Amino acid sequence: MHRGPDELYPPIEPYDSGMLDVGDGNLVYWEVCGNPDGKPALVVHGGPGSGCTPRARQYFDPERYRVVLFDQRGCGRSTPHASDPATGLRHNTTHHLIADMERLREHLSIDNWLLYGGSWGSTLILAYAQAHPERVTEAVIAAVTTTRRSEIDWLYRGAGQIFPEAWHTFREAVPEATDAGEVIAAYARRMESPDPDVRERATAAWCAWEDAVLSLETNPGPAPYSSRPGPAQQALVRICSHYFSHGAWLRENQLIDEAHRLAGIPAVLIHGRFDLGGPLITAWELDRAWPEAELTVIDDAGHLGGPATRRAVLAALDRFAT
Numbered sequence: 001m002h003r004g005p006d007e008l009y010p011p012i013e014p015y016d017s018g019m020l021d022v023g024d025g026n027l028v029y030w031e032v033c034g035n036p037d038g039k040p041a042l043v044v045h046g047g048p049g050s051g052c053t054p055r056a057r058q059y060f061d062p063e064r065y066r067v068v069l070f071d072q073r074g075c076g077r078s079t080p081h082a083s084d085p086a087t088g089l090r091h092n093t094t095h096h097l098i099a100d101m102e103r104l105r106e107h108l109s110i111d112n113w114l115l116y117g118g119s120w121g122s123t124l125i126l127a128y129a130q131a132h133p134e135r136v137t138e139a140v141i142a143a144v145t146t147t148r149r150s151e152i153d154w155l156y157r158g159a160g161q162i163f164p165e166a167w168h169t170f171r172e173a174v175p176e177a178t179d180a181g182e183v184i185a186a187y188a189r190r191m192e193s194p195d196p197d198v199r200e201r202a203t204a205a206w207c208a209w210e211d212a213v214l215s216l217e218t219n220p221g222p223a224p225y226s227s228r229p230g231p232a233q234q235a236l237v238r239i240c241s242h243y244f245s246h247g248a249w250l251r252e253n254q255l256i257d258e259a260h261r262l263a264g265i266p267a268v269l270i271h272g273r274f275d276l277g278g279p280l281i282t283a284w285e286l287d288r289a290w291p292e293a294e295l296t297v298i299d300d301a302g303h304l305g306g307p308a309t310r311r312a313v314l315a316a317l318d319r320f321a322t
Contacts, residue, residue: 006311008058014069020107022073022100024091029077030070030104033057038066039137039321040110042101044117044125045069046143049239051076051232059116059313064321068113070104072097072124075235082238083231085194089242094249098128105135114320116313118142118270119278119303123248123255126286130261139267140316143275143303144283146255147248155277156184156244159213162276166212173205188241191234199234206237213277217302224304256282259289267293268316270309272301 003009014031022028034057041060045052052069060067073092074082081087101124105113112135115125122141129136145151157180160167171177174186190202207225214224221227228236243249251257267290271283280297287295298308305313 006307006314008055008310008314009060009062010058011054012057012062019077019079020070020100020104022096022103024096025080026073026091026100027079028070028073028100028104030068030108032066032068032108034060034062034065034067036066038062038064040066040068040108040113041317042105042113042115043067043069044101044115044121044128045072045076046117046119046121047075047236047239048072048097048120048124048243049075049082049236050120051078056116059317061318061321065317066110068104068108068110070100073100074239075232081231082235085192085199089239092239092242093246094124094127094243097124098131101128102132102135111135112137114138114140114317116140116317118305119145120147120243123147123250126255126259126262127250129265130255130258133261133263133265136262136265138320139265140270140313140320141267142270142305142309142313143278144269144271144286145278146253146282146286147244147250148255148282149247149252151278151282152184152244152247153181154279155213156209157181159276163212163215166209170205170209170212173202184241185245187237188245191238191241199238200230203230203233203237206241207233210277214303216274216276217304218306256285256289259286262290262292265292266320268312269293269295270298270305270312270316271295272298272303272305272309274301275303277303 017031019027177186
């Protein structure tokens with residue numbers, strides 16, 4: 001198949017899909033595409049709460065990979081959906097998602113698999129791999145995050161030093177927050193309001209801030225957050241604020257401190273030097289703590305990546321396919 005180094009593989013459709021009962025009333029959507037006898041790989045989407053996309057399938061050689069994608073609890077095609085205020089989030093935590101991944105692996109009779117994802121997906125990949133290192137063959141991680149409270153504080157407060165006007169608007173949307181450190185919790189409370197107008201205003205303000213942080217990146221398409229359909233936006237903001245107000249239920253620095261659990265797992269870390277949403281320091285610290293990890297810094301990319309990021313991801317996945 002003739003393909004340029006930064007060209008995705010052609011679009012493909014799943015050959016199998018379903019809804020997996022993971023308990024607590026949740027059904028998780030999953031799909032499999034590529035070669036049924038190929039190397040198993042799991043796509044771990046970002047957000048949290050974004051859902052998987054058809055484009056993610058195209059990073060894998062369909063002749064060599066058996067690619068599994070799934071929508072994490074409460075988002076995408078999984079049910080019940082977090083855009084419905086009646087959907088409780090008590091059973092939607094990092095630890096629940098790790099258990100869901102294991103249940104999906106067992107359901108598909110996969111012994112072990114490569115993990116690929118970015119942003120929040122990288123946090124979940126690391127948490128899963130540290131809990132089940134024997135189930136992970138390799139990892140390819142872009143836009144590295146570990147969801148430390150310091151990272152959350154940077155994204156939702158510190159970056160306001162670069163975008164003060166947008167941060168002021170973001171902050172003013174939750175005037176009940178007693179200080180800057182209470183902003184995320186205030187948004188989480190608003191997303192639980194029975195008043196749809198309160199939820200919609202909080203969703204719009206959150207998405208406007210996220211778009212502002214990404215506004216310096218080369219992105220010819222629509223606004224990454226505000227252009228999503230209404231229910232998808234609400235689920236994303238509700239789940240994000242829920243996770244981030246709890247520090248993703250991880251100890252501060254846990255995923256870097258516990259990187260020794262990843263010994264023997266080859267990995268490629270790919271990070272844009274001007275990623276304002278998740279500064280490079282996290283990827284650099286993880287690379288130093290994980291001997292088998294190989295860090296590639298993309299000097300002309302941010303959080304959304306670009307041609308060089310895409311080329312690095314494709315090269316890593318092609319290499320690990322053999």
